[in-house]
Amino acid sequence: MAASHSTPGLIGAERQTPLWQNENVKAFALFMLSLSVFLLIWEIGAKSGWFVKGVPTATETIKEFWWWVTNPFYRNGPNDLGIGWNLLISLRRVAIGYIAASLVAVPLGILIGISPVAFKAFNPYVQLLKPISPLAWLPLGLYLLRDSEKTGVFIIFISSIWPTLINTTFGVANVNQDYLDVSKTLGASRLRTIWKVIIPAALPNIVSGLRISMGIAWLVIVAAEMLLGTGLGYFIWNEWNNLSIPNILVAIFIIGLTGLVLDSLFAALEKFVAFGRNS
């Protein structure tokens, strides 16, 4: 921890707020403290049998985690792949399904958003299909596509299309009237208004839609893969069959970490298109 080292020769004004009073330093210290307490209780609890039989200790799990992270790409047949391969398989499915969904949802959302008639006509579909659990599509996907790989992508597609579609429609339909008035007083054509004003004005909404969709796609792939045969979801299912609880914990941690990284990318993108607007 950085809290304890003091810098000599600070001038008076800075000396008034010592390093250990800095909010970030305090938050970091609290984080480390809570983590230590958690790991300690886990370690002691697992060793002295507070939990059910077979719960691994924290040190075992961390060792296991280190092994998987340092050997990510090995291949001993389809049921024994390095976690890196499984991660890449999951990411690939998500990427294909998600990109396809975005390529449909953004243009469709723009078309629906600029036309009140289209909005009223298509809104029932969206509202009906949006609340369906992604896994409900699984049997239909398997029947129609006869292929587990394609079904995985299909489920990602169908579940990540709605947030982007809804947010894009909302953003396009609710562009600040002032921007449209500027465009009108300049005599801009409809196409130019859409391209130069409506789409950039709706971009923060579109990107938040993409961000929500990404989160959902990553949630869904793990569940879908338990039934499909490869990927991180299947890895967890496989380790459950092996009764290897440390490996399940490792996979859970990696899924969370990947989700965090993906979300941060979109958070950065959101900031990039905001230009001082808060969305």
Add this chain to the structure above:
Amino acid sequence: MSIAPVNAIDLANARSQTAQLSIRQVAKVFPGKKDLLSKLTGKTRRDFVAIQDINLDIKPNTFVSIIGPSGCGKSTLLNMIAGLSPITSGEILLNGAPIAGPGPDRGMVFQNYALMPWMTVEENLRFAVETVEPKISAKKRDRIIKEHIQLVGLAGAERKHPHELSGGMRQRVGIARALAINPQILLMDEPFGALDALTRAFLQEEVERIWEQQRKTVIMITHSIEEALLLSDRIVMMTRGPAARIDEILEVPFPRPRNRETIQQHPAYQSLKAEMESHLFRETRAVEAERVGG
């Protein structure tokens, strides 16, 4: 208290030879709800007459202010001139031709600037120039943009986005954008309404300076008596709404170029100011009284 309609028409006809913009018998009615469904749900609304009997002729190269109590339909009138709001009855003629919709012959400055946040200062101007003249050469376009950025004193801020600028600077961009398309008439809807008092005073003087250079016809909506007196050749005072009308038109005789100190020395300044104050106080008091009573 107001000009009789018959006289107003005669006056309008007599003047229309020289008028750049003629507003003839214009009224704006916001339609109510009287259909069966509204009646059943008890949500009927009567028609709302915002303004009526508006007659006004504006000569080229004059600066005209419209002042009146809040809610009197000043902005509605300006939006009708801009073509953003349809005219219920009467007509507005620009160089003798009726206005059918918005167009680049009228440049608009908005109260809340209405700059595109994703465009830099330069891009905001470029968007306007290229929209109005799509086939413009890059060289000419860049020269127009540069000239107008310099005109409003924003050289050096070309690459900044609006959220990096102060309110006063943003409105300078708004003015530069409106002027860059070289409109015949500049329409300003309370251009300094959202600014603090000091910035406001400073920008008023900037507008006076710019106006001396360009001498475009300007129609400005304002709430400020001092602002109207500093900038205008004519001040149109409107009555309170609903059915607001033009009460009186004041001619402002101060010589140009003007500044705040010299116009206050002018013999007519105090009497004009007093007249405007009494008009505005009377109308505003009546608005408040109606609100309390209703």
